[in-house]
Amino acid sequence: MKSPLQRDLTPLQKDFIYKESEFGADTYKPLPVVLSKGSGVWLWDVDGNKYLDMMSAYSAVSHGHSHPELIKVLREQSERLVLTSRAFYTETLGAFLEKLTEVSGFEVGLPMNTGAEGVETAIKAARRWGYKSKKIPPNKAEIIVADQNFHGRTTTIISFSSDKESKENFGPLTPGFKTVKFGCIDSLQSAITENTAAFLVEPIQGEAGIVIPDPSWLPKVRELCTEKNVLLILDEVQSGLGRTGKMFAYEHSSIRPDGLILGKALGGGLLPVSCFLSSKEVMQWFTPGSHGSTFGGFSLAAAIGKRSIELIEEEQLAQNSMNLGNYFLNQLKEISSPIILEVRGKGLWIGIEIDTKIITGRQLCKRLLTRGILSKETHDSVIRFAPPLVITKKEIDWALEIFKKVISEIETEQQN
Numbered sequence: 001m002k003s004p005l006q007r008d009l010t011p012l013q014k015d016f017i018y019k020e021s022e023f024g025a026d027t028y029k030p031l032p033v034v035l036s037k038g039s040g041v042w043l044w045d046v047d048g049n050k051y052l053d054m055m056s057a058y059s060a061v062s063h064g065h066s067h068p069e070l071i072k073v074l075r076e077q078s079e080r081l082v083l084t085s086r087a088f089y090t091e092t093l094g095a096f097l098e099k100l101t102e103v104s105g106f107e108v109g110l111p112m113n114t115g116a117e118g119v120e121t122a123i124k125a126a127r128r129w130g131y132k133s134k135k136i137p138p139n140k141a142e143i144i145v146a147d148q149n150f151h152g153r154t155t156t157i158i159s160f161s162s163d164k165e166s167k168e169n170f171g172p173l174t175p176g177f178k179t180v181k182f183g184c185i186d187s188l189q190s191a192i193t194e195n196t197a198a199f200l201v202e203p204i205q206g207e208a209g210i211v212i213p214d215p216s217w218l219p220k221v222r223e224l225c226t227e228k229n230v231l232l233i234l235d236e237v238q239s240g241l242g243r244t245g246k247m248f249a250y251e252h253s254s255i256r257p258d259g260l261i262l263g264k265a266l267g268g269g270l271l272p273v274s275c276f277l278s279s280k281e282v283m284q285w286f287t288p289g290s291h292g293s294t295f296g297g298f299s300l301a302a303a304i305g306k307r308s309i310e311l312i313e314e315e316q317l318a319q320n321s322m323n324l325g326n327y328f329l330n331q332l333k334e335i336s337s338p339i340i341l342e343v344r345g346k347g348l349w350i351g352i353e354i355d356t357k358i359i360t361g362r363q364l365c366k367r368l369l370t371r372g373i374l375s376k377e378t379h380d381s382v383i384r385f386a387p388p389l390v391i392t393k394k395e396i397d398w399a400l401e402i403f404k405k406v407i408s409e410i411e412t413e414q415q416n
């Protein structure tokens with residue numbers, strides 16, 4: 001039966017949806033809305049309906065849509081110089097790397113474009129370091145990862161995914177990876193051998209459903225990695241740059257990793273910009289010709305990347321994420337409903353575990369869509385609320401009101 005909230009798509013939206021589905025490969029299952037404009041935390045569809053963005057393009061739009069300062073840089077830099085490849089030096093790349101190393105405390109950065117390329121770069125760095133510094137026998141290097149991880153979509157990266165759908169029939173898979181239980185120190189301890197080069201992990205698992213490990217786990221991981229001479233590489237493509245209420249999620253546990261992968265918000269919501277950061281000790285084994293990317297660190301990306309970091313600092317986006325994230329989380333926790341099984345989060349990165357026997361994640365997201373909130377489920381049982389970090393308390397209160405309304409509507413329908 002058709003829900004009263006189910007909104008019929010206009011012919012205009014139907015036409016755009018038809019074209020994407022007809023002429024595009026079927027790798028996504030978008031919600032039925034066609035967007036054409038964004039500003040700050042708001043999005044508009046082609047018919048002029050307005051939505052609050054609770055997805056932020058998987059945290060890539062932390063600065064809000066089309067941040068005026070970033071648009072200014074985009075305009076000015078694109079009129080000056082965009083792309084040269086790294087066959088030459090430019091006036092923007094050095095400054096971007098200097099800013100990145102300053103804010104992160106790492107010595108050297110290697111810029112890429114997508115998060116997956118940043119992860120690939122980290123894997124290569126770890127393996128080279130393993131052979132050259134740790135003296136692992138040729139082709140024996142192992143990298144340990146956590147189950148339920150999400151690190152991207154390349155053939156190598158999906159080789160160590162535990163998600164069947166993302167790896168099935170894509171073999172042969174890349175060897176050299178071992179999987180341990182996320183958040184379990186014993187599991188890591190027993191997996192480490194003398195051939196282990198690195199432990200690659202997300203400090204909080206994003207795509208797994210905002211899974212937050214026990215606070216004692218990461219310090220223990222740090223200790224163990226140091227003891228065993230294993231690099232601790234954190235994938236903060238999604239958790240980094242203010243999302244969890246700190247510039248980097250690892251700062252919640254007062255440790256430092258040996259390598260850090262950034263992406264998503266590094267491009268200010270405008271461009272794909274990623275980077276692998278580490279020490280000179282690790283990075284020294286990258287030599288000319290050993291790795292690269294035509295677009296990695298291109299002039300426009302470097303200018304945007306630098307300004308993106310500066311804006312996170314200037315506008316205190318991590319602080320806002322912490323304050324409003326705590327507020328939002330507590331308000332959500334107060335909602336008592338059989339639909340909500342758990343609410344968890346760090347900063348403005350919140351996962352709501354729902355009872356899929358009552359409603360699926362997708363159905364709930366569709367309901368929210370008709371009420372003006374855009375989100376996307378993960379694993380069908382978790383709804384995420386990860387708005388741009390520029391969001392205000394007033395906007396969060398509006399979202400809370402809508403969310404509560406939708407939840408009670410579903411409950412009422414259940415009873416009838």
Ligand SMILES: *Cc1c(COP(=O)(O)O)cnc(C)c1O
Pocket residue numbers: 058113114115116117119150151152153202206207235236237238239263264
């Ligand atoms: C999104 C994401 C990636 C991959 O980034 P892409 O830009 O999509 O390649 C890697 N790691 C984590 C933790 C992510 O959330």
